[in-house]
Amino acid sequence: MAERTLHGTGATPRSGVGSVVWYGRDISLLDPDGVEVDPEMEGERFADAVDTARTELESEREATAERVGEQEAAVFDAHIQFLEDPTIEDAVETMIGEGLPAPNAVDAAFGEHIEQFEGMDGRMAERADDLRDVRDRLLRLLTDGERVDLGDLPEGSVVLAERLTPSDTAQLDPERVAGFATVTGGRTSHAAIFARSLALPAVVGIGETLESVEGGTEVVVDGDDGTLLVGPDDDEREAAASGSGAAIVDESVETTDGKHIEVAANIGQPAELDPAAQRGADGVGLYRTEFLFLDRETPPSEDEQYEAVREVLDTFPDGRVVVRTLDIGGDKRIPYLDLPAEENPFLGERGIRRSLDPDSDLFATQLRALLRAAADGAGDLAIMFPLVATVEELDGALDALDAAAADLEGRETEVADPEVGVMIETPSAVFMAEELAARVDFLSIGTNDLTQYVMAADRENERVGDLHDPTHPGVLRAIRQTVKSAHDEDAWVGMCGEMAGDPDLTELLVGLGLDELSMSAVTIPEVKTAVSETEHSAASERADRARLAATRSEVHDTLEL
Amino acid sequence: MTVERTVTIVPEAGLHARPASAFVQAVNDHEAEVSAGRPDGDLVQAASMIAVTSLGVGQDDDIKLVADGPDAEAVLDELERILTTPEAELDTDDG
Numbered sequence: 001m002a003e004r005t006l007h008g009t010g011a012t013p014r015s016g017v018g019s020v021v022w023y024g025r026d027i028s029l030l031d032p033d034g035v036e037v038d039p040e041m042e043g044e045r046f047a048d049a050v051d052t053a054r055t056e057l058e059s060e061r062e063a064t065a066e067r068v069g070e071q072e073a074a075v076f077d078a079h080i081q082f083l084e085d086p087t088i089e090d091a092v093e094t095m096i097g098e099g100l101p102a103p104n105a106v107d108a109a110f111g112e113h114i115e116q117f118e119g120m121d122g123r124m125a126e127r128a129d130d131l132r133d134v135r136d137r138l139l140r141l142l143t144d145g146e147r148v149d150l151g152d153l154p155e156g157s158v159v160l161a162e163r164l165t166p167s168d169t170a171q172l173d174p175e176r177v178a179g180f181a182t183v184t185g186g187r188t189s190h191a192a193i194f195a196r197s198l199a200l201p202a203v204v205g206i207g208e209t210l211e212s213v214e215g216g217t218e219v220v221v222d223g224d225d226g227t228l229l230v231g232p233d234d235d236e237r238e239a240a241a242s243g244s245g246a247a248i249v250d251e252s253v254e255t256t257d258g259k260h261i262e263v264a265a266n267i268g269q270p271a272e273l274d275p276a277a278q279r280g281a282d283g284v285g286l287y288r289t290e291f292l293f294l295d296r297e298t299p300p301s302e303d304e305q306y307e308a309v310r311e312v313l314d315t316f317p318d319g320r321v322v323v324r325t326l327d328i329g330g331d332k333r334i335p336y337l338d339l340p341a342e343e344n345p346f347l348g349e350r351g352i353r354r355s356l357d358p359d360s361d362l363f364a365t366q367l368r369a370l371l372r373a374a375a376d377g378a379g380d381l382a383i384m385f386p387l388v389a390t391v392e393e394l395d396g397a398l399d400a401l402d403a404a405a406a407d408l409e410g411r412e413t414e415v416a417d418p419e420v421g422v423m424i425e426t427p428s429a430v431f432m433a434e435e436l437a438a439r440v441d442f443l444s445i446g447t448n449d450l451t452q453y454v455m456a457a458d459r460e461n462e463r464v465g466d467l468h469d470p471t472h473p474g475v476l477r478a479i480r481q482t483v484k485s486a487h488d489e490d491a492w493v494g495m496c497g498e499m500a501g502d503p504d505l506t507e508l509l510v511g512l513g514l515d516e517l518s519m520s521a522v523t524i525p526e527v528k529t530a531v532s533e534t535e536h537s538a539a540s541e542r543a544d545r546a547r548l549a550a551t552r553s554e555v556h557d558t559l560e561l
Numbered sequence: 562m563t564v565e566r567t568v569t570i571v572p573e574a575g576l577h578a579r580p581a582s583a584f585v586q587a588v589n590d591h592e593a594e595v596s597a598g599r600p601d602g603d604l605v606q607a608a609s610m611i612a613v614t615s616l617g618v619g620q621d622d623d624i625k626l627v628a629d630g631p632d633a634e635a636v637l638d639e640l641e642r643i644l645t646t647p648e649a650e651l652d653t654d655d656g
Contacts, residue, residue, distance in 0.1 A: 077579065077583075078581060078610065080582070081581070081610035082611065084589075085611050085612075086608055087606070087612060088611065113611050116615065117615070127611075
């Protein structure tokens with residue numbers, strides 16, 4: 001047992017072990033009384049600090065966009081706006097005019113607004129964090145404060161801090177840092193969101209007791225339980241180290257009785273490719289192409305799409321890359337597509353329904369780009385059609401693919417013959433899986449949508465969150481029926497929903513007969529380890545018992561969850 | 562000229578995070594003076610990130626926008642676009 005256990009909110013379902021490095025800022029302000037300053041000089045210092053801060057923020061924004069993603073980088077845009085806020089600027093200039101040194105003026109100008117936001121709830125309180133971050137940046141520049149280089153910490157450090165701002169977390173190198181824990185913050189704080197994107201073990205909101213943990217102490221950060229174990233014993237240390245994502249398995253894995261299971265990554269944007277390869281992905285089981293079509297005024301050209309797909313194929317030269325064709329519907333805004341506002345967009349014109357008509361030209365362009373990339377790229381391309389409900393839709397998509405190949409041959413362009421598959425997301429596709437599988441090479445089960453449609457429970461609606469759970473026996477039976485139909489038709493079958501990435505469910509999924517599991521890169525090492533510890537024949541028996549259970553709780557009892 | 566418009570906020574985050582920075586950025590990119598507020602409340606300077614986020618307007622809330630200047634219509638069009646675009650599809654190009 002550890003000497004002490006501190007409780008907070010787990011931010012990432014991972015554990016890490018390491019030794020404590022305290023990270024805090026030590027900026028001392030001059031006592032302004034009795035200090036003679038030249039207001040003009042202080043005004044210039046302030047203007048220079050703002051300029052430098054803006055440059056820093058812009059470069060941190062770029063680095064974050066590249067390393068983590070656009071979503072996480074956007075916080076820096078907000079910081080730039082706070083930095084240039086006219087109310088702050090006016091207040092600072094007034095106080096400097098009254099004879100205050102620039103650092104004291106900055107501190108006072110921000111302080112007022114920080115207090116105002118602090119007393120509010122949720123999102124408003126997070127604005128106080130943003131303002132503090134911008135204030136401290138300016139103070140550091142004005143007082144020549146050294147910035148502790150979070151990007152250059154000793155390997156195996158666990159960073160403890162009162163709070164970590166977005167610019168702090170952006171510097172943390174997941175290769176070196178074993179995790180972090182903070183006094184403040186909740187599940188939706190910037191630090192927690194960054195921790196999840198970078199797959200860093202993290203516990204936030206531990207409270208003041210965290211400050212009693214001395215630098216250099218050995219601790220376990222358990223982001224799953226939301227605990228910080230101070231002075232762990234051997235068992236606790238080992239458990240954390242084994243689950244710390246350190247055990248990256250580069251080679252492909254099989255069960256103890258020799259069944260190979262492909263473990264692949266879901267990719268939503270190019271920035272995720274390298275991290276996925278580094279975490280040991282065998283290939284890509286779901287490459288979402290929507291990013292190519294969003295945030296622009298005109299559709300991407302054939303060449304642009306070709307380049308993007310080439311990049312993935314070259315990242316996984318020995319693997320398979322399953323590219324999903326455009327999956328978009330009325331819940332999105334795309335200026336060059338006339339997307340209808342629908343009462344029920346998730347039961348509306350989306351996925352393959354739009355690709356066949358009215359977006360058939362867009363679809364043809366995408367298919368040509370895919371066929372060209374398949375011929376030139378290093379990895380093996382597979383093409384997957386989303387939200388197929390009927391055999392007619394699949395036949396239409398296959399005709400479009402043949403037409404695209406004929407077009408390219410007419411241009412005397414080299415064309416490959418990639419694998420083709422169907423994403424199983426609708427109950428109809430489950431019931432028709434045999435006929436669908438007879439026409440293609442593989443099926444891939446999208447459990448997020450399939451669960452939503454099988455259980456008639458909105459993914460985003462917390463009030464029916466209990467129903468939106470793929471471990472209900474109804475969903476397990478749909479998965480098993482899909483697998484069996486695919487195998488009867490000599491097609492392989494994969495899964496690319498969140499469920500595939502839950503290492504607690506790996507044995508169940510192997511037992512249900514899945515050949516491929518595709519997930520967010522963060523849990524690939526755990527799932528690969530779980531596969532190699534599973535015995536296929538025993539897993540099949542247990543999966544049968546789970547599937548034939550009457551209730552979700554019986555399923556969980558059977559799986560010992 | 563002065564124009565006025567009331568918009569219902571679509572992004573889930575309300576006027577925070579990305580929508581807020583895009584909003585303030587757009588105000589600063591135009592000449593017109595813009596103020597914003599709840600339909601029944603006081604108006605604040607829309608060029609100030611602090612003022613805009615402290616309004617605390619969330620998804621489905623109404624916000625009143627008043628613009629005064631040569632490009633008043635244009636800035637309101639742009640602001641309305643930002644406030645009615647779901648966050649996931651907001652343009653994130655710096656500009």
